[in-house]
């Protein structure tokens with residue numbers, strides 16, 4: 001029979017693989033030096049605020065909705081802090097066992113010291129690796145690897161790498177599950193998010209069959225006794241106590257006294273007002289994200305007039321107005337943008353580069369002028385449009401008051 005513990009460990013392994021893969025394949029990464037946000041292979045620019053906002057809110061509400069339905073499942077099954085804390089404990093226990101077996105003649109304190117040194121060495125190496133993966137979410141992993149290979153501890157990347165490694169090491173040697181009950185707000189939030197049908201781990205013993213073996217307490221990674229209450233802030237719904245009691249009671253041919261259940265009464269799952277509201281918000285963010293992604297345009301053009309001088313009179317007698325453009329290619333292919341003039345008779349666009357070619361992921365800025373002959377008595381300000389691809393930009397052409405001569 002697959003126990004909850006085995007299932008949880010398999011999910012932990014999957015989560016670790018996903019945690020490692022996400023930055024390498026740009027599934028989710030916030031590149032600080034390049035000011036890019038990567039989301040499921042899409043490269044988003046930092047100024048694409050709507051998409052980043054919807055993506056973050058969508059992910060947050062996925063966790064909120066899972067908390068309303070399934071309680072602390074995130075903590076027990078998916079949270080990196082819990083996964084690595086438990087891994088650290090498991091490595092510690094494994095070394096103690098192996099050293100005891102291998103050196104039976106050594107005194108217990110000496111065996112404990114050897115096991116501790118080996119455990120610290122493994123957690124130290126693991127901390128370097130985890131810090132590397134963590135920073136890869138913010139700095140391109142290959143670039144980071146190059147810096148690490150050259151033992152770069154001077155730049156911001158090197159200093160933050162060393163700092164994150166130290167924090168990770170201290171976290172997984174000293175803090176571990178204490179983080180969940182002291183620093184992390186999620187456990188406290190769960191009290192607000194859950195309703196009377198949220199999934200719980202609870203102990204029910206109407207026949208008073210508990211033999212008080214305390215195995216459920218000994219296996220609990222949070223060190224609590226589930227028999228006292230199903231609402232303890234420390235409980236991460238990992239179900240290790242369910243496995244423990246099931247194992248003991250099976251030997252006595254009695255039913256398990258601890259189980260997962262929908263709320264304390266074990267009533268069937270159903271939609272409640274709170275669930276509908278949270279699901280509706282999640283759907284709204286999912287809709288917003290889909291809309292923002294599908295209407296996203298890879299090439300973004302901005303044009304503004306240069307008004308340090310309102311106009312200049314050329315040697316050819318024409319009046320010149322200067323404009324500044326910025327073309328950002330947020331797509332994966334090179335692109336070109338051609339500028340043209342609409343609704344300004346006799347005008348000519350004077351530019352050293354038109355159309356403008358922009359490589360993928362790059363931004364180009366430049367200036368061009370619009371020249372036109374202005375007859376006496378013509379308007380001081382003429383409204384017209386500059387076209388750039390399918391975009392139209394309303395602009396004004398300024399000329400001297402009535403007479404350019």
Ligand code: SF4
Nearest residue numbers: 220235236238239241
């Ligand atoms: S009480 Fe049970 S479900 Fe809760 S943390 Fe402890 S072992 Fe896990």
Ligand code: SF4
Nearest residue numbers: 210211213214216245
């Ligand atoms: S493991 Fe089961 S029988 Fe043993 S103390 Fe816990 S609830 Fe009672």
